[in-house]
């Protein structure tokens with residue numbers, strides 16, 4: 001299958017670096033769903049992606065019912081001063097009444113109980129007075145209630161036959177509540193994507209291991225494992241792969257036969273010790289590499305057979321930013337979902353940038369604050385180093401500065417991408 005010229009391959013542009021939007025277009029063109037549908041009970045469906053639309057088999061609520069503990073009556077029985085009603089029946093939640101409410105009568109009713117036939121309005125018990133006279137209970141309701149007050153109509157939340165959720169939607173707790181409310185117990189969802197996590201680098205050691213001068217503890221594994229946790233994937237740790245061409249090649253070759261996605265960090269750049277792109281070129285096809293983006297310039301996307309290789313940069317900040325911007329939407333689409341776009345909003349800058357490089361998009365670590373007068377601003381983490389995990393910890397999200405912007409002054413509106421919009425905190 002050949003895509004449009006623009007999307008065929010980043011190197012076909014004759015360009016050294018792809019712009020952010022070009023990279024997104026290339027990824028959108030190149031990825032599609034790979035998992036098949038399976039039926040799971042609702043208990044197992046959180047964060048899974050629907051394989052079919054969900055239609056409500058019945059109304060929710062099933063019948064007109066009371067929103068309060070109180071007294072049900074006919075609104076037409078009111079006169080100028082209110083209503084004086086004979087207490088005729090009592091209905092608790094879960095117990096429907098077949099008895100037609102007689103004129104000028106009322107039913108004691110509780111929240112969620114089905115309205116008795118004939119009643120159309122409910123008074124809250126706090127607004128009513130009760131009397132007993134000649135062995136009969138009476139309820140006095142003051143004027144002022146509109147017809148239908150405190151009643152919940154059948155189907156007012158979900159009407160029978162409505163499509164409540166569409167295929168491709170990732171199920172949140174409130175979605176599961178909606179499906180459960182219609183009585184549906186099982187849903188058809190896409191199978192989880194099989195993702196391999198690979199850290200590359202001779203210098204890497206796992207936390208808990210002894211460390212020597214020059215060694216670095218593998219932070220990225222825990223970063224990526226956490227970032228995958230909110231996605232419908234089964235992530236498997238393939239450990240640390242040494243900076244050796246044949247070792248990297250063997251690891252990618254083996255993993256590509258077992259996984260839908262291999263997610264690597266490190267070795268993505270151009271040094272002699274960076275082997276991922278060379279291995280990818282030998283084993284499969286590389287579609288994307290150098291991006292006009294900071295951080296996250298060396299971000300690789302390619303395929304070995306049916307397996308997608310996402311080669312993220314080794315610097316932890318770059319790894320996280322490129323995961324959120326590029327790997328996350330790719331994984332979502334492959335798992336049957338949407339190409340996830342970040343949530344974006346404009347907020348005044350609480351920082352200045354004097355001389356940003358043109359022709360590339362930059363993503364700073366940003367945290368929300370106020371300007372001292374109660375107005376919100378976003379401030380930039382002070383240091384730009386791509387190895388500083390501290391900036392990721394202090395941030396509430398990313399500040400996005402597009403290619404054509406060279407300077408930012410305090411108060412300028414800037415685009416903020418909250419971490420919450422990526423499903424993390």
Ligand SMILES: Nc1nc2c(c(=O)[nH]1)N[C@H]1C(S)=C(S)[C@@H](COP(=O)(O)OP(=O)(O)OC[C@H]3O[C@@H](n4cnc5c(N)ncnc54)[C@H](O)[C@@H]3O)O[C@H]1N2
Pocket residue numbers: 199200201203204216217218219220221265266267268269270271274295296297298312313314315316318386387
């Ligand atoms: N001559 C050039 N050098 C570099 C370029 C370039 O274009 N030309 N790009 C720079 C940029 S930008 C980035 S980002 C990094 C990406 O490098 P690699 O993906 O090849 O990553 P490494 O060299 O393996 O490591 C970079 C850095 O990150 C540390 N690291 C790696 N893995 C982990 C891990 N799992 N946990 C914690 N820290 C990790 C590693 O020790 C290095 O310090 O390249 C620039 N260089």
Ligand code: MOO
Pocket residue numbers: 293294295296297298313315318386387
């Ligand atoms: O892109 Mo590197 O991503 O600046 O650290």
